[in-house]
Amino acid sequence: xxxxxxxxxxxxxxxxxxxxxxxxxxxxxxxxxxxxxxxxxxxxxxxxxxxxxxxxxxxxxxxxxxxxxxxxxxxxxxxxxxxxxxxxxxxxxxxxxxxxxxxxxxxxxxxxxxxxxxxxxxxxxxxxxxxxxxxxxxxxxxxxxxxxxxxxxxxxxxxxxxxxxxxxxxxxxxxxxxxxxxxxxxxxxxxxxxxxxxxxxxxxxxxxxxxxxxxxxxxxxxxxxxxxxxxx
Numbered sequence: 251x252x253x254x255x256x257x258x259x260x261x262x263x264x265x266x267x268x269x270x271x272x273x274x275x276x277x278x279x280x281x282x283x284x285x286x287x288x289x290x291x292x293x294x295x296x297x298x299x300x301x302x303x304x305x306x307x308x309x310x311x312x313x314x315x316x317x318x319x320x321x322x323x324x325x326x327x328x329x330x331x332x333x334x335x336x337x338x339x340x341x342x343x344x345x346x347x348x349x350x351x352x353x354x355x356x357x358x359x360x361x362x363x364x365x366x367x368x369x370x371x372x373x374x375x376x377x378x379x380x381x382x383x384x385x386x387x388x389x390x391x392x393x394x395x396x397x398x399x400x401x402x403x404x405x406x407x408x409x410x411x412x413x414x415x416x417x418x419x420x421x422x423x424x425x426x427x428x429x430x431x432x433x434x435x436x437x438x439x440x441x442x443x444x445x446x447x448x449x450x451x452x453x454x455x456x457x458x459x460x461x462x463x464x465x466x467x468x469x470x471x472x473x474x475x476x477x478x479x480x481x482x
Contacts, residue, residue: 261282261283262282263280263281263282264280264281264282265278265279265280266279266280266281266286266358266362267279267354267357267358267362268354269352269353269354269355270352270354271290271351271352272351272352272382273412275290276290276291277289277290277295277352277354277355278290279354279358279362279363281362284298285297285298285299286298286329286362286363286366288328288329288355293403295328295403296328296329296331297329298329298363298366300464300465301329301331302462302463302464302465303438303462303463303464303473303475304328304329304331304332304335304400304438305331305332305334305335306335306460306462306475307332307335307398307400307436307438307475308324308332308333308334308335308336308339308398308436309335309338309339310436310460310475310477311336311396311398311434311436311477312335312336312339312340312396313339314434314477314479315340315395315396315434316432317395318339318340318341318344319340319341319342319343319344320340320344320345320394320395320396320430321344321345321346321347321393321394321395322336322340322344322345322346322347322394322395322396322397322398323347323348323349323383323386323387323390323394323396323397323398323428324336324346324347324348324349324398324400325349325383325386325387325397325398325399325400325401325416326349326350326351326383326399326400326401327348327350327355327356327359327378328355328400329359329363329366329367330359330363330366330367330370330371332398332400332438333346333348333367333370333376334367334368334370336398337370337373337375337376340375342375344375345375345377346373346375346376346377347377347379347386348376348377348378348379349379349381349382349383349386350378350379350380350381351380351381351382351383351401352380353380356378356380359371382412383399383401383416384412384413384415384416384421384424387416387421387424387425387428388424388428390427390428391427391428392427392428392429392430392431393428393429393430394428394429394430394433395429395430395432395433395434396429396433396434396435396436397425397428397429397433397434397435397436398436398438399416399435399436399437399438400437400438401413401416402416403439403440403441404439404440404441404443404446404474405417405437405439405443405446405476406443417437417446417449418449419449419452419453422435422449422450422452422453422455422478423453423454425453426453426454426455426480429480430480431480431481431482432479432480432481432482433479433480434477434478434479434480435450435455435476435477435478435479435480436475436476436477436478437475437476437478438473438474438475439473439474439475439476440464440473440474441473441474442459442461442474443474446476447459447476450476450478453478454480454481455478455479455480456478456479456481457476457477457478457479458476458477458478458479459474459475459476459477460474460475460476460477461473461474462474462475
């Protein structure tokens, strides 16, 4: 008798929905059996079975915050793994803003992916804004205790060229200004980037670069998380 994994591997891939990315690009929500994937072209941006490093983006950041009742900004809703992990660490008085550029991604969270999100979106600590996270950062001054970015596959405009604004020198200075003293800018990446590390330090951050397994029980594929702290 075929095992569950074998059945999933042999199941046909179904396109659940397609979303236009403001400024260019297309996202596809795919399903194979019980597994879901969000893709841009042939590149997977998020998969329902690969969540370890996205959760670590939140746990590593929130565990370092002295105030578990602080204010967070999460850039990119995805499949909600970062949001769910942040909710598990932060206290009952915390405020968690999520900026998601693509309206369909929010609709997916309330629709075909609702079983993955659970009750995260109903948590009173959470607010969702359909907006470019860059714009949210740029209009803020000393507002956030942490900014968590997982909107590309790394520190470049992979999804759309305009996202380069998040990772360039002036974009990092905007993030620095938007953080409270001792605030953390956390950036997820599928790869290392020495130039980005230099730009973070050049913007005034104290930076910790963490290499983490992409899978909870695997070591072959690793992702990178930068934790950039604004000095007190």
